[in-house]
Amino acid sequence: MIYTITLNPSIDYIVEVDELKLGGLNRMNRDLKLPGGKGINVSRILNQLGADNTAIGFLGGFTGRFINDKLQEDYIRTDFVTIADDTRINIKLKHGEETEINGLGPAISAEEAEQLLHKLSSLEKGDIVILSGSVPPSLGTDFYDRLIKVCKQTGAEFVIDTTGPALMEALEHAPLLVKPNHHELAELFGVTIDTREELVLYGRKLLEAGAKHVLISMAGEGALFITKAEVHHANVPKGTVKNSVGAGDSMIGGFVGTYVQSGDLLEAFRTGVASGSATAFSDDLATRELIDELRNQVAITTI
Numbered sequence: 001m002i003y004t005i006t007l008n009p010s011i012d013y014i015v016e017v018d019e020l021k022l023g024g025l026n027r028m029n030r031d032l033k034l035p036g037g038k039g040i041n042v043s044r045i046l047n048q049l050g051a052d053n054t055a056i057g058f059l060g061g062f063t064g065r066f067i068n069d070k071l072q073e074d075y076i077r078t079d080f081v082t083i084a085d086d087t088r089i090n091i092k093l094k095h096g097e098e099t100e101i102n103g104l105g106p107a108i109s110a111e112e113a114e115q116l117l118h119k120l121s122s123l124e125k126g127d128i129v130i131l132s133g134s135v136p137p138s139l140g141t142d143f144y145d146r147l148i149k150v151c152k153q154t155g156a157e158f159v160i161d162t163t164g165p166a167l168m169e170a171l172e173h174a175p176l177l178v179k180p181n182h183h184e185l186a187e188l189f190g191v192t193i194d195t196r197e198e199l200v201l202y203g204r205k206l207l208e209a210g211a212k213h214v215l216i217s218m219a220g221e222g223a224l225f226i227t228k229a230e231v232h233h234a235n236v237p238k239g240t241v242k243n244s245v246g247a248g249d250s251m252i253g254g255f256v257g258t259y260v261q262s263g264d265l266l267e268a269f270r271t272g273v274a275s276g277s278a279t280a281f282s283d284d285l286a287t288r289e290l291i292d293e294l295r296n297q298v299a300i301t302t303i
C-alpha cells in the first residue's frame with residue numbers, strides 16, 4: 001500500500017484577475033477551490049493512475065471537512081487525524097504570472113501529533129510512505145525525522161519531498177526517492193548550478209548521502225533521473241502552460257504509482273515527467289487521459 005502524508009494540507013484558493021492593482025480594489029474573473037497540500041496532490045494523481053493509496057495527515061475545521069469531502073467524492077481513501085484548529089487556505093493568484101500566498105498552518109497539539117505517529121506504527125514491509133510539503137510550526141522542526149524513524153522501524157520505504165535541513169537529515173535513512181528541482185538542489189548545497197554536469201554532480205551527492213534514487217526536475221527544461229548505476233535525461237512534452245501548482249507532486253505520483261505497478265524505473269520516470277507536464281497544461285491536476293497522451297512524447301536518453 002502507498003500512503004501519502006500531508007502534515008499541512010490546504011484549500012488551494014485559485015483566483016484569477018486580469019491585472020493586479022496593489023493597494024486597489026481587484027475583482028476576480030474566475031475562482032476555484034481545490035483540495036491541496038503536496039501529499040494530497042500525490043494521492044490524487046495516484047488515484048488517476050489506479051494506484052491504491054491512502055491519504056493521511058492532519059485536517060481540521062470547515063476547511064478540513066471540505067478537503068475530506070472532495071477526496072471522498074473522488075473515492076480516495078483517507079485516514080486523517082482530526083485536529084481542533086482549521087486547516088489553512090492557500091491563495092494562488094493568477095495575474096499573468098502566478099503569485100502564491102501559503103498559510104503557516106494550524107496549531108497541532110502534542111496529543112494530535114501522537115495520534116499520527118501511532119497510525120504509522122501499523123505500517124508493514126512493502127508499504128511506501130510519501131512525505132510531502134511543509135511542516136506546521138507547532139509540530140517542531142524534527143517531526144519528519146520522527147515519522148521517518150517510525151517508518152524505518154516497520155520496514156516500510158519512504159519518499160520525501162521537502163527542502164533544506166529536513167531533506168539533508170532524511171538522506172541517511174535511505175529514502176527510495178528524493179525530487180528536488182534544480183533551484184532547490186543548488187540551494188541545498190549553497191552553490192549556483194549552470195550546467196547539466198553540475199546537476200549530475202550534486203544529484204550524485206544525494207545518492208552518496210543515502211538516497212536510493214534522485215529525480216531532478218527542471219520545469220520546462222526536462223528532468224534527470226540518477227541511480228547508482230546510470231544517469232538518464234528526459235525531455236518534457238510541448239503544450240500551453242496553464243498552471244504550475246502541483247506539477248512536482250504530479251511527477252512524484254506518476255513515478256511512484258508506475259514503479260509500484262510495474263517495477264520498471266524508466267517507465268516510472270517517463271510517467272512521472274508526463275504527469276508533471278499534464279498538470280502544467282491543466283487548470284487542475286492532471287487526468288489519466290492527458291498523462292497517457294503525453295507519455296509517448298517523453299523521450300529518455302542515457303547520458
Ligand SMILES: Nc1ncnc2c1ncn2[C@@H]1O[C@H](COP(=O)(O)OP(=O)(O)OP(=O)(O)O)[C@@H](O)[C@H]1O
Nearest residue numbers: 181217218219220236244246247248273276277280
Ligand atoms: N513549462 C513546463 N512545460 C512542460 N512541463 C512542465 C513545465 N513545468 C513543469 N513541467 C513538468 O512538471 C515537472 C515538475 O516541474 P517543476 O520542475 O516545476 O517541479 P517543482 O518545482 O517541484 O513544481 P511545483 O511548481 O509543483 O513546486 C517537470 O519535470 C515537467 O515534467
Ligand SMILES: O=P(O)(O)OC[C@@]1(O)O[C@H](CO)[C@@H](O)[C@@H]1O
Nearest residue numbers: 010036037038090102133134246
Ligand atoms: O506550503 P507547502 O506545504 O510547502 O506547499 C503547499 C502547496 O503550495 O503545495 C502544493 C503544490 O505543490 C499546493 O497544493 C499547496 O498549496
